[in-house]
Amino acid sequence: MPEPQAYAALAHSLVAASASDELGSAARRLNFYDPSMRSLLLKTVRKVKGRDSDDWSVTLPEIDRRWADMETWRVLKRAAQSPTADYLLAALDHRVDSTGAVVEMPREESIYLQAFLRTIGISASVTLICLLLAYPVSWLLANLPTEKSKRLMLLVIIPFWTSLLVRTTAWYVLLQPNGVVNSLLSGLGLVSQPLQLMFNRTGVLIGMTHIMLPFMILAIYSVMKGISPVYLRAAQSLGAKPLTAFVRTYIPQTLAGVGAGCFLVFVLSLGYYITPALLGGAGDEMISQLISVQTNQQLNWGLAGALSTYLVIFTGFFYFVFNRLVGIDRLRFG
Amino acid sequence: MKTHYWSRLERWSARWVRWHTALVLLFLVAPILIIMPLSFNSTSYFSYPMTGVSLRWYETVFTDGQWQRAFLNSLGIGFASTLLATVLGTLAALGLSRASFPWRGVVMPLLISPMITPIVVVAAGFYYVFAPLGLVDSYLGVILAHAVLGTPFVVITVCAALQSFDHSLTRAASGLGARPWVNFRRVTLPLIAPGVATGAVFAFATSFDEVVVVLFIGGSEQRTVPRQMWNGIRDQIDPSILAVATLLILVVLALYACTSWLSKRHSGEIPE
Numbered sequence: 352m353p354e355p356q357a358y359a360a361l362a363h364s365l366v367a368a369s370a371s372d373e374l375g376s377a378a379r380r381l382n383f384y385d386p387s388m389r390s391l392l393l394k395t396v397r398k399v400k401g402r403d404s405d406d407w408s409v410t411l412p413e414i415d416r417r418w419a420d421m422e423t424w425r426v427l428k429r430a431a432q433s434p435t436a437d438y439l440l441a442a443l444d445h446r447v448d449s450t451g452a453v454v455e456m457p458r459e460e461s462i463y464l465q466a467f468l469r470t471i472g473i474s475a476s477v478t479l480i481c482l483l484l485a486y487p488v489s490w491l492l493a494n495l496p497t498e499k500s501k502r503l504m505l506l507v508i509i510p511f512w513t514s515l516l517v518r519t520t521a522w523y524v525l526l527q528p529n530g531v532v533n534s535l536l537s538g539l540g541l542v543s544q545p546l547q548l549m550f551n552r553t554g555v556l557i558g559m560t561h562i563m564l565p566f567m568i569l570a571i572y573s574v575m576k577g578i579s580p581v582y583l584r585a586a587q588s589l590g591a592k593p594l595t596a597f598v599r600t601y602i603p604q605t606l607a608g609v610g611a612g613c614f615l616v617f618v619l620s621l622g623y624y625i626t627p628a629l630l631g632g633a634g635d636e637m638i639s640q641l642i643s644v645q646t647n648q649q650l651n652w653g654l655a656g657a658l659s660t661y662l663v664i665f666t667g668f669f670y671f672v673f674n675r676l677v678g679i680d681r682l683r684f685g
Numbered sequence: 686m687k688t689h690y691w692s693r694l695e696r697w698s699a700r701w702v703r704w705h706t707a708l709v710l711l712f713l714v715a716p717i718l719i720i721m722p723l724s725f726n727s728t729s730y731f732s733y734p735m736t737g738v739s740l741r742w743y744e745t746v747f748t749d750g751q752w753q754r755a756f757l758n759s760l761g762i763g764f765a766s767t768l769l770a771t772v773l774g775t776l777a778a779l780g781l782s783r784a785s786f787p788w789r790g791v792v793m794p795l796l797i798s799p800m801i802t803p804i805v806v807v808a809a810g811f812y813y814v815f816a817p818l819g820l821v822d823s824y825l826g827v828i829l830a831h832a833v834l835g836t837p838f839v840v841i842t843v844c845a846a847l848q849s850f851d852h853s854l855t856r857a858a859s860g861l862g863a864r865p866w867v868n869f870r871r872v873t874l875p876l877i878a879p880g881v882a883t884g885a886v887f888a889f890a891t892s893f894d895e896v897v898v899v900l901f902i903g904g905s906e907q908r909t910v911p912r913q914m915w916n917g918i919r920d921q922i923d924p925s926i927l928a929v930a931t932l933l934i935l936v937v938l939a940l941y942a943c944t945s946w947l948s949k950r951h952s953g954e955i956p957e
Binding site: 639 | 919
């Protein structure tokens with residue numbers, strides 16, 4: 352156990368901290384290790400104030416038995432360390448226990464690893480959906496006569512330019528239980544009762560696909576536009592069946608565009624915030640939302656920083672690979 | 686027989702591609718087209734058939750002090766941050782385009798990284814950096830942050846414009862005695878102006894559409910239009926939001942017309 356002076360020093364610092372409004376941030380920091388620390392500090396301050404003691408090492412345990420517990424002092428000591436790896440571990444659902452070993456958090460408290468996996472899962476789904484929807488569209492736009500394709504291209508570019516919040520609002524209105532989509536479906540006799548289309552994964556996927564799809568179409572289109580039809584004809588005149596010719600000569604030439612599109616959509620989806628926040632439900636929180644909660648509501652900047660670090664490293668990895676393979680200069684935004 | 690089978694497959698797939706494209710384009714445009722008429726609905730329902738036509742939601746928007754302030758804020762922050770981003774981005778692009786620029790392969794991706802970095806991370810970063818400087822909840826803070834987000838667009842468009850720039854022109858001008866500033870003002874700038882202008886439009890559009898940074902570092906004074914919409918959706922959504930959305934779509938169409946005009950004047954460097 353600590354020396355008696357330590358008890359006295361603690362009692363004085365607590366009163367001083369309470370006077371200078373610093374008690375809150377100390378309590379927050381300690382609560383991070385043990386959720387009962389905040390109430391312990393507040394209770395102790397209340398009882399210590401205006402009281403004098405010859406021997407605080409007796410008085411403090413009288414105020415609360417936990418001051419006689421070695422574990423409480425260990426928490427204090429650990430929280431005093433700087434820098435600490437605690438936040439980086441917590442962001443991956445791990446923590447340091449009292450013996451100094453790194454252990455997994457209990458299952459009911461572990462949320463971040465799952466959130467990272469969910470974020471990757473949603474981003475990958477959006478990327479795949481966009482690719483499947485975009486490829487034929489880009490192909491047609493690249494092979495139509497210029498005037499016609501220019502006019503159709505407007506239908507891609509105008510939504511692309513439209514404010515993200517406007518488009519999310521549009522889906523928010525359309526997907527309501529008594530909104531346009533549901534009344535259309537029931538009007539056509541396809542459903543007997545309104546489908547739940549928002550505040551769940553469906554809403555997130557619809558909204559994000561709508562926002563990401565133009566990136567994919569434009570990325571693939573810009574590559575397809577430069578592909579000469581000569582190769583396809585050559586392959587066919589050499590005896591390849593149309594499907595074989597398409598798969599073996601055309602698709603490989605479009606891979607640069609497919610790669611650029613997939614990279615863009617995946618990486619932008621990883622950091623998505625607005626659409627999942629408005630159209631998603633309790634089970635669809637992406638990592639950006641958790642960072643926002645830690646920054647703005649919990650005021651746990653350490654944890655927010657740790658989560659951001661992982662997200663940036665992960666995003667940066669793809670950025671680096673893409674820059675190496677394709678070159679970031681080749682990215683064209685519009 | 687075989688050729689007959691394949692040509693049928695080809696015809697079938699051509700038809701399928703057309704249908705697929707039509708449906709995907711409909712998916713992209715329909716939400717925007719559907720909400721515009723709903724902003725003229727006389728009741729606060731978000732469904733068709735509309736109960737009647739009225740301008741009451743537009744009246745709400747134009748007479749409401751909060752929306753007026755939001756529009757002014759959006760324009761002010763947009764113009765200030767665009768000016769900053771355009772000056773900084775153009776200077777950066779001019780430097781980067783010099784053959785002697787060291788570490789170009791490192792500096793360029795770094796300059797473009799705000800575009801790729803998750804916006805929440807950028808916003809949280811601004812919060813940490815700006816809080817001790819007293820820039821949180823201030824116009825200056827939001828303007829600086831938006832300028833950072835807009836700069837990469839200017840760097841990209843001006844770099845693209847400089848790629849087709851003939852450097853012998855500046856050499857000729859300085860050979861004829863033009864000082865660097867005159868050279869830049871009279872030779873370089875007029876030639877890259879469309880690229881600069883395109884970048885500026887992108888930077889403005891970025892700021893005008895931005896909500897996450899404003900949520901993190903803006904106070905109630907700095908509420909912009911997207912921020913006001915965000916509040917509206919979260920609290921009590923009514924068709925006045927659709928009226929604002931319709932107005933924003935018109936702004937976008939105007940901005941788009943701007944860039945197509947710019948790209949016609951100087952083809953080949955506008956991204957898409």
